Amino acid sequence: MKNLLLNISLLLRETISISLGLLLLLLLFSLIRLGNYIGDHSNISRLIVDEQIERAKTIHNTDLLLIGDSSCLMGIDAPLLSHLLNKKVESLCTLGFVGPEGYSELLRKYFSRGMKSNRVILVFHGIQMKRDSSWQQWVDYIKDYEFNQNSKSKLIHNPKNNILLLLNKFLFIPLHNKWGEYYGSDYSFSSFIRRHHGTAVDPNSPLNTYIPVGSAPKSEAYRYEVNQQYEDSLEPLEQVLLEYNMHDKTMLMISPIPSSLQREQTMITRKSAIERISKRLNISDTEIIDLPSSLQARYFATNTHLAENGRNYYTRLLASYFHFHEVQN
């Protein structure tokens, strides 16, 4: 018993300095706040939205500001476009779930800082036009983002979160599936978006693997359907554009779909959707970017996202359009 007590006291004496040092470090890390550690490595959507919110609060004046859904995020190469036009191009594109009301919030965060842009390019895919009420959580998330950040301004923070934020640059916890294979970790993915002016590559991309034209299975005709919820969500966007005097500097483009999905009915519904949206946003016909409504299937990673080769091709098409129509200014 005596030996046991002696051993325990010896152990305690040796560990006491370590314990004190550890407590001190934990206290230090609990008194600072380095940011918000998500820790959810499967939530790609949240990573995208968070990154674009932060960028909306930090990027400077632009010549062209892209905003829209993931067809824009993955389908337009902003650095390439910038290089081809010799203009400053930034993208705040996110997801279809965010919708026009969510895009308006991002624009508000950008413009309310006193930042300016020569043009706002709205890039919408048909998939977002049939809006679901459950998507409203994304709009609320963007609206409440700063409030939630500030409400975390307590005296004592979670030290583990702070330490993980520091270590996050070095830890490789891959995103799921092809996202992890292409981008690695969430930090790496966010860095990529930042370095590429707010754009990204769809990792499910076949990466230039050639798929013979016509090999895509026969599909039903794609239909553009604008529902009332979507149309209602255009109003806040219109208001923001008016508020920051961008209403006559806004252009609209509809992202392409695989040609295998396009039929005559597709074109009719597309035209109708464009008319409804442009009317709601007071965008004139001359401000509607007329690029091909469809591209060959080999340019696509999914039905909504262009592959890397398609992204390159489509960006060059867009640059050519701007050059041709001399709308840089």
Added chain:
Amino acid sequence: MVSSYIFYGWWNWKFLGLIFLSSLLDYFSSLAIEKFPKYKKVYLILSITTNLSILAFFKYYNFFVESANQFSELLGLGNNLNTLSIILPIGISFYTFQSMSYTIDIYRGEAQAERNIIIFLSYISFFPQLIAGPIERFSHLLPQFKTYQPLNKTRVQESIWWIVWGYFLKIVVADTLAPLVELAYSEEQRFGWWVILGTIAFGLQIYGDFAGYSLIAKGTASLLGFDLMWNFQCPYWSTSIQDFWRRWHISLSNWLRDYLYIPLGGNRFGNARNFLNLIVTMLLAGLWHGASWNFVIWGGFQGICLAIHRFYQRCNGQMSKMGSWFLTMLAIFTGWFLFRIQSWKMFISMVESLQNFRWLPGHSAALVEIFVLTIVVASIERQQYLTQDMSIFAHSSFLTKTVVYSILLIIIFAVSHQTQTQFIYFQF
């Protein structure tokens, strides 16, 4: 002994009987070897055969059945044998070898058989090293059960360092690299850089995992008054394959040398026989690691590398230290690639992907982690290697220790729930 049996039984109490009976067999066999020297060979054969039969059944039965079925299918004879639903008892490879080494040593007259059954059972089942080694020799560990080793300041300092550094290697190095390795080793791998980065990461992972465990075991045993052998001695600083196997999983290497390689003839019967002995020994070493052909191939590869090295030595080959180190690491990590492969399809896919060396953002992220972890581990190991002191921070000043240990522990604490993987060597 009681605590060790409780520890083992906590995993699955049903296998307590197996370790107990296996231990009893060797206890009585050894006593019989001493008491009846005329029949000592019989008792030795009985002990080894029974131990290996138990190991073969639990670990290799399904492997041999599946291999036999595949072979007979190849010959057009169809599937004739059924596999069984067998649970591999944890630690069986380790305690079986430990137990056999005892019996063989008694047979060789290198030690006297232990009469105290409690001490003997404690030696076989000693919980810090029961599950994943080191495979302790009777002459080193068993006497320690008979003498009380009081704790002193040095011992406590060293033990704490081993445990903390062991946890760092396991949780921060091994566990954080595990997702990277899992991503790289895929049957649909398309990118050559993932193969290379994944293999480097696996080499670090398996080292962090196993060396980390061994250090924790050594530190824990030390706090209880027991000294376990060193199982790793900075193996990635080796400048030859022979040197590597003197630094990596030392207890197994020593066991194979003493109970397999030397009895086969070692290097006593010329070059050809020597090379054959090396290859056979390492083939069986590979098989010991797991019931799968990739482990056997890995073992064979290691044996061939050892044979080549032996041949090179005999030709008085000369090479710079850096060159030797590089070649050694190339051989080791190529071996790790074979070790980690889980299927023929994976092998083909990963080899084919070596035609595509496109660099992705993910590769940069992976490289950063590998680089940072390598620098941290290498910095500490370099000091250990140069000073031959494996307890480098244990004897530092109060301030140095406080800072170093606190930083290590806080990183362990922060990272600990991000990824959790089982100890790799628990599956052997």
